[in-house]
Amino acid sequence: MQSVHALEVRALSKTYGTGDRAVRAIDDLTFEVEPGEFLCIVGPSGCGKTTLLKCLSGLLRPTSGAAYLEGTLIERSPDGLALVFQEYSRSLLPWMTVGANVRLPLLGRRVRRSERRSRAAEALDAVGLTGFEDKHPWQLSGGMQQRVAIARALAYQPHLLLMDEPFASVDAQTRADLEDLVLDVHERFGITVVFVTHDIDESVYLADRIVVLTHRPTTVEEIVTVSLPRPRDQIATKELPEFMEIRGRVIRLIKGETGESDEGDDIPAGVVAAHEEVPE
Amino acid sequence: MTDLSTQATTVESHSRTIRWLRHGAPAAAGRGLSALTPVLATVAIVAGLQLLVATGAIDERVFPRPTSIGSELWDHVQQGSFWESVLRTLEGWALGLGLAIVVAVPLGIAIGSSSSAYRSVRFVVDFVRPIPSIALLPLFILLFGIGMSLKTYIVALGCFFPLFFQTMYGVQSVDPITLETARAYRLGPVMRFVFVSLPGATPMIATGLRISASIALLLAVGTEMVVGVPGIGYDIYRAQYAGERPAAFALIAASGVLGILMAIGFNRLERVTLRWHPSQRRESGE
Amino acid sequence: MTRRLRAILLELWLPVLGIALWWVLSDDSTSPFFPPLRRIVEAFRDNWLFARIDTDLVPSLTRFVEGFLIATVVGVLLGLALGLWPLARRALAPSIDFLRSIPAPALISVMILLIGFGDGMKVAAIALASTFPILLNTIDGVRGVEPQQLDMARVYKLGYWHRITRIVLPAASPQIFAGMRVALAVALLVMAFSEMFAGTNGLGFFIVFAQETYRIPDMWAGIVMLGIVGYAVNLCFLAFERRILRWHRGWRATAQER
Numbered sequence: 001m002q003s004v005h006a007l008e009v010r011a012l013s014k015t016y017g018t019g020d021r022a023v024r025a026i027d028d029l030t031f032e033v034e035p036g037e038f039l040c041i042v043g044p045s046g047c048g049k050t051t052l053l054k055c056l057s058g059l060l061r062p063t064s065g066a067a068y069l070e071g072t073l074i075e076r077s078p079d080g081l082a083l084v085f086q087e088y089s090r091s092l093l094p095w096m097t098v099g100a101n102v103r104l105p106l107l108g109r110r111v112r113r114s115e116r117r118s119r120a121a122e123a124l125d126a127v128g129l130t131g132f133e134d135k136h137p138w139q140l141s142g143g144m145q146q147r148v149a150i151a152r153a154l155a156y157q158p159h160l161l162l163m164d165e166p167f168a169s170v171d172a173q174t175r176a177d178l179e180d181l182v183l184d185v186h187e188r189f190g191i192t193v194v195f196v197t198h199d200i201d202e203s204v205y206l207a208d209r210i211v212v213l214t215h216r217p218t219t220v221e222e223i224v225t226v227s228l229p230r231p232r233d234q235i236a237t238k239e240l241p242e243f244m245e246i247r248g249r250v251i252r253l254i255k256g257e258t259g260e261s262d263e264g265d266d267i268p269a270g271v272v273a274a275h276e277e278v279p280e
Numbered sequence: 281m282t283d284l285s286t287q288a289t290t291v292e293s294h295s296r297t298i299r300w301l302r303h304g305a306p307a308a309a310g311r312g313l314s315a316l317t318p319v320l321a322t323v324a325i326v327a328g329l330q331l332l333v334a335t336g337a338i339d340e341r342v343f344p345r346p347t348s349i350g351s352e353l354w355d356h357v358q359q360g361s362f363w364e365s366v367l368r369t370l371e372g373w374a375l376g377l378g379l380a381i382v383v384a385v386p387l388g389i390a391i392g393s394s395s396s397a398y399r400s401v402r403f404v405v406d407f408v409r410p411i412p413s414i415a416l417l418p419l420f421i422l423l424f425g426i427g428m429s430l431k432t433y434i435v436a437l438g439c440f441f442p443l444f445f446q447t448m449y450g451v452q453s454v455d456p457i458t459l460e461t462a463r464a465y466r467l468g469p470v471m472r473f474v475f476v477s478l479p480g481a482t483p484m485i486a487t488g489l490r491i492s493a494s495i496a497l498l499l500a501v502g503t504e505m506v507v508g509v510p511g512i513g514y515d516i517y518r519a520q521y522a523g524e525r526p527a528a529f530a531l532i533a534a535s536g537v538l539g540i541l542m543a544i545g546f547n548r549l550e551r552v553t554l555r556w557h558p559s560q561r562r563e564s565g566e
Numbered sequence: 567m568t569r570r571l572r573a574i575l576l577e578l579w580l581p582v583l584g585i586a587l588w589w590v591l592s593d594d595s596t597s598p599f600f601p602p603l604r605r606i607v608e609a610f611r612d613n614w615l616f617a618r619i620d621t622d623l624v625p626s627l628t629r630f631v632e633g634f635l636i637a638t639v640v641g642v643l644l645g646l647a648l649g650l651w652p653l654a655r656r657a658l659a660p661s662i663d664f665l666r667s668i669p670a671p672a673l674i675s676v677m678i679l680l681i682g683f684g685d686g687m688k689v690a691a692i693a694l695a696s697t698f699p700i701l702l703n704t705i706d707g708v709r710g711v712e713p714q715q716l717d718m719a720r721v722y723k724l725g726y727w728h729r730i731t732r733i734v735l736p737a738a739s740p741q742i743f744a745g746m747r748v749a750l751a752v753a754l755l756v757m758a759f760s761e762m763f764a765g766t767n768g769l770g771f772f773i774v775f776a777q778e779t780y781r782i783p784d785m786w787a788g789i790v791m792l793g794i795v796g797y798a799v800n801l802c803f804l805a806f807e808r809r810i811l812r813w814h815r816g817w818r819a820t821a822q823e824r
Contacts, residue, residue, distance in 0.1 A: 057721050076720075083721045090714040094817040095736040104732065105722035136813060138820040156722060314656060321657030342680055399573070400580045407581075410796025412755040414762065415770070415789050418777030422599045494667075498755075502671035506763050513671060520675050528679060532672045539667030 004071045006192040007033035007056070007160055011065035014051050025051040027217035028065070033160075033194060038186055040203035041196045043213030043221075044254055049196045052218070053164045056194070057083045069160060082153035086165045088145040092137040098124070098148050099133030105156040123155035124148075126185055143174035147181065154185065163195045167202070176234050179206060183232055200254070204247045205232055212253045221253055344526045352530035362515075366538070369511035372428060372500040376435020377492060384440045385485065388447025393477070398448070405441075413438035414502060421507065431503045431511075438499040439492035446488025450481030486553040490546035497539055512538070601783045606790065609783035614791055618772065626757060626768040627795070629685060633692025634753045641697045641749070642742060645704025646730065649738070655705065666698035670752065674760050688760040695756045696749040703745025707738025740814050743807045750803055754796055769795065 012029040015022050025048035033039045043049055054060040056067055058077045067074045069081060082105070085091045092101050102120040111119070124130055127147040137145050146166060153161055163182070167175040179202060186193055197203050203210050204226060212221040226246055228237055237243055326346050332338045333345045356362040391397045413434055424430045454477050462472045504513025512535050519528035589603040614623070648655040668676075670691075677691040711734055719729045735742075761770025769792050776785035808815075 059717055059720060077723045079723070081721065083718070085714060085718070087714065089821075090712050091718045093715060093733065093736070095739075095813040096732075104728075105724070107728050107732070108722050108724040136816060138817045317653065317656045318658075318660050322660045325661055396576060399576045403577050403581045404584060406800075407793060407797050410751065410754065410800050411789070411793040412751075412758050412796070414755065415758055415773060415792045417762065418774050418785055419599065419789065422777065422782075494669075498669040498671065501669040502759055505671050505675070506759070513669075516672055516675050520679060525679060528675065532668060532676055535672050536664050536668035539669060540664060543663075543667055 004035075005032040005068070006035040006037065006070060007194065008068040008071075009056070009065075010067070012052070012055060012062050012067055013064045014048065014055055014060065015063045024217035026055075026219070028219050029213075031211050031220055031223060033192060035192055036190045038183075038193045038195065038206060038208045040207035040210045041194065041213065042198065042200060042203045042210060042250060042254065043218065044215050045198060047213045047215055048218040049198075049213065050164060052213075053083070053162055053194075053196055057081060057162055080157075080159035082156050082158035082161050084146075084149050084153050084161070084163045084166045086168050088142070088149045088166075088169070089138075092145060092148060092152075094136065094138050097134050097136055098129065098140070101137060101148060102133075102152045102155050105152060109156070119155045119157070120151070123151040126154055126188065127151045127181060141174075142170045143178060146170060146178060150178075150181070150185070154189070158191065161191050161193045163193065165197055166195075168198070175202070180234065182206065183230075187231065200247055200250050201238070204228075204243060204250065205234075205237060210246075210250060212250060224250055224253075341525075344529060348526045349529045349533065352526040353533060356527070356530060356534070362534075365510060365512050365515050366534075368428075368509075369497075369500050369504065369513065369538075372431035372435055372503070372509075372511065373493075373496045375428070375432040376500065377439055377496045379432060379436035380439035380443055380492060380496075381489075383436070384443035384488075385447050388444045388485075389451055389477075389481070391444075392448035392451030392481075393473075398452075405444075409441045409445075413499060414506070417503065417506065426507055426509060428509065430507065431500055431509055434503050435496045435499045438495050442491045442495060443485075443488045446484045446491070447481060450484030450488075451477055453484065454480035483550065483553045486546075486550040490543070490550050493542050493546050494539060497535075497542060501535055598780075598782060601786065605783045606786045609781075609787040610790055613772075613784060613787050622768055622772045623791070623795075625685075626761065626770070629688050629692060629760075629768070630753055630757045630799075633689045633757070634696055634749065636689070636693040637696035637700055637749055637753065638746060640693070641700030641745070642704050642735075644697075645701045645742075646708055646734070648701075649705040649708025650730075650734070662698075662701070666702070670695040670756050671759055671763070674756065674763060678764060683764055687764070688757065691760050692753050692756045696753040699748035699752060700742065700745040703741045703748075704738060707741030708734055710741065711737040740811055743811060747803065747807075750799060751796075754799070758792065 009029055009031050013024070013027045015024045017023055029052065041049060041052070051060065055062045056074060058074055058081075061075075069078045072078070074081075093104070096104070099117075099120055102123055103116045106116045106119060120133070121130070124133065127150050129144065129147050129151060132140065132144070132148075137148055140148070146169075149166070167178050170178065182193070182195070183206060185191070195203070195206055207226045210224040210226060212224060213219070214221045224246060228240065228242055228246070329338075329343075330346045333340055333343060391401055416437065417434060420430055420433055424433060458476055458480070459472060462476050467475065500511060501513035501516075503509060504511035505517045508514055508517070512531060516528060516531045516535070519525075519531055585603075592600060592602045593604060595602050648658065673695050674687075674691045677687045677694070681687045681690060715733050715737065716729070719733055724732070757768070758770040758773075761768035762774045765771035769788060773785055773788035773792070776782070776788055
């Protein structure tokens with residue numbers, strides 16, 4: 001008896017263009033995500049992370065291979081999937097209030113008005129924005145706007161939450177708060193999360209497992225299990241030796257891929273050189 | 281009264297519209313096919329009209345066959361009197377537009393450069409501006425009699441405000457940082473004006489020219505129709521009055537062609553000025 | 567307080583001075599074409615307060631409003647369709663380009679030939695001429711909708727209706743309103759023109775008729791009235807636009823700060 005994966009990606013490939021101008025963005029990508037899991041996806045810059053997310057959310061059709069959401073093939077618009085973009089200012093609607101923005105996806109689901117309001121209120125409460133329903137998104141700070149986008153996804157009650165480098169556009173302090181918010185939400189509601197980021201520290205901090213991607217044509221380099229205890233803490237967790245070890249491993253994997261320093265993430269002094277497994 | 285930012289939006293997006301109207305499809309796959317679509321569609325529309333009239337679905341006494349309109353147009357094009365009329369219309373157009381430029385652009389620059397001047401003038405201008413210049417046509421008839429100068433003054437009056445406003449907005453829209461930089465480099469007011477403000481304002485002035493050119497054509501033709509001064513408008517009126525429908529529609533079509541040629545010419549001018557304009561406008565719009 | 571007072575004075579000194587000068591300088595005018603301002607004011611009072619409101623002002627305004635509303639509905643609907651459907655837009659581009667290049671007075675001629683004289687012709691001419699700025703601006707606004715917003719709508723499985731009413735139309739509305747502003751001026755122009763050229767009542771007709779019968783102060787009163795109508799219509803529209811686009815101003819203000 002086989003349990004259904006929350007997300008299953010099989011040999012997914014996407015090529016842009018044709019002939020000799022063809023660009024193979026992703027090639028033969030395969031991995032699974034279990035229900036309730038928090039999966040991070042990292043890779044060198046320029047690898048097809050965004051392409052992958054677009055294929056998973058039905059915005060792009062893959063050239064070959066397929067992805068399955070709880071056993072159902074993902075085609076145009078998969079059901080029960082929410083996507084949080086990096087640029088909140090472009091996906092939140094400026095002519096609507098925060099409350100209206102959060103309620104918007106529920107219009108597509110034929111939910112009664114009273115229930116729309118209550119779900120939106122719950123979602124805003126979960127992200128700590130109660131009382132902001134009547135403000136407009138552009139009246140809020142960047143971090144708060146991203147919370148609105150997360151609340152919008154939560155109100156939708158998705159089975160799978162995709163997040164595309166959602167905290168790349170905010171400052172470090174806000175990013176730490178938002179990371180903890182996402183962990184809290186994940187804990188509370190038990191949603192399966194697929195989180196794309198280029199920030200290695202962030203990925204180790206958040207994930208149960210990390211999918212490390214290769215350079216283009218992108219495929220899975222390795223899947224790293226993060227055995228750190230939950231609940232995670234910005235200070236305590238990051239002081240653990242296991243954190244440093246996993247982090248080092250991921251960085252080396254990516255560094256080995258590109259053969260050069262990636263995104264300024266320098267390996268701290270004292271850590272063993274590349275391609276050596278740290279003994280238990 | 282008009283928000284400057286929405287004015288900029290209109291300029292920027294109008295060039296987008298110009299681009300799609302002129303060039304149709306973007307450089308996607310199947311370039312040949314997408315160039316063919318407008319041609320095929322237009323032919324289909326004309327053919328469809330021809331069919332509707334020929335079968336009587338559209339009464340021929342109301343709207344003649346496209347083929348007879350076409351042959352009328354062809355006949356006209358071969359006659360000197362047609363081109364004489366075209367020239368008369370263009371003469372009024374050019375004189376009026378030229379007069380408007382000479383008055384409106386300097387005024388626009390002057391008022392645009394001074395905030396207190398702008399605010400002094402604002403009420404009067406906002407009140408006078410919505411008055412269509414043809415409302416003053418009867419007065420101008422009394423003042424100037426019927427002739428070319430009447431047409432010239434009506435056209436000039438109608439073109440004044442768009443040109444004035446666009447020039448003014450153009451001067452006001454120059455990035456203050458650029459001006460500050462110029463000032464830091466010790467450029468005097470005249471130099472700043474010539475090398476910063478004027479080039480910065482040129483695209484909007486070019487837009488004003490484009491808008492005014494079509495208004496000028498409109499007013500020239502309109503004056504000819506209402507008053508009877510020689511030109512295409514007068515010919516249209518005569519054909520319409522005499523019930524010569526193919527001729528009337530042919531002349532109307534000719535005026536449309538004139539309008540298109542004018543639009544193409546001034547669009548090109550506008551795009552040329554936008555191209556070498558510092559990219560500040562591009563960033564703010566998109 | 568003095569700052570506000572100064573601002574108001576700055577805006578008012580020229581018009582007040584202008585009118586005062588006009589009054590004084592023209593008071594003993596014997597010119598047939600520029601009667602004393604006093605006479606014009608009298609003629610204005612005699613005609614427009616309130617004698618000819620029903621016979622001339624109301625018909626003019628009715629045609630204007632009808633034509634403008636038709637143009638708005640047609641322009642926005644057609645603009646939506648063409649904005650969302652690239653094939654149709656490319657196909658119809660030359661035809662639209664051609665029609666909108668025909669000078670508006672010639673369009674009046676077209677309507678006379680097709681419909682004959684009368685109110686319907688005027689409304690049709692006003693509507694036709696005013697449709698184009700709205701149509702073109704709507705197309706542009708629709709095409710300029712932020713793609714991420716449409717992506718978001720697809721991911722959340724919003725239907726066509728919601729996508730168009732909640733996303734496309736609001737996103738395009740600043741552009742649409744800009745087009746409507748231009749259309750307002752065009753509508754006024756065609757209204758006056760059609761009444762001067764082929765009318766039996768209305769403001770345009772009144773001005774021309776007064777001129778032809780040498781009732782010059784009346785003619786001026788008509789011109790002033792037309793100016794007031796234009797100004798008032800503009801003012802109302804701008805107030806309306808300001809309310810609807812309040813979000814837009816706020817949004818742009820914060821966007822520019824970045």
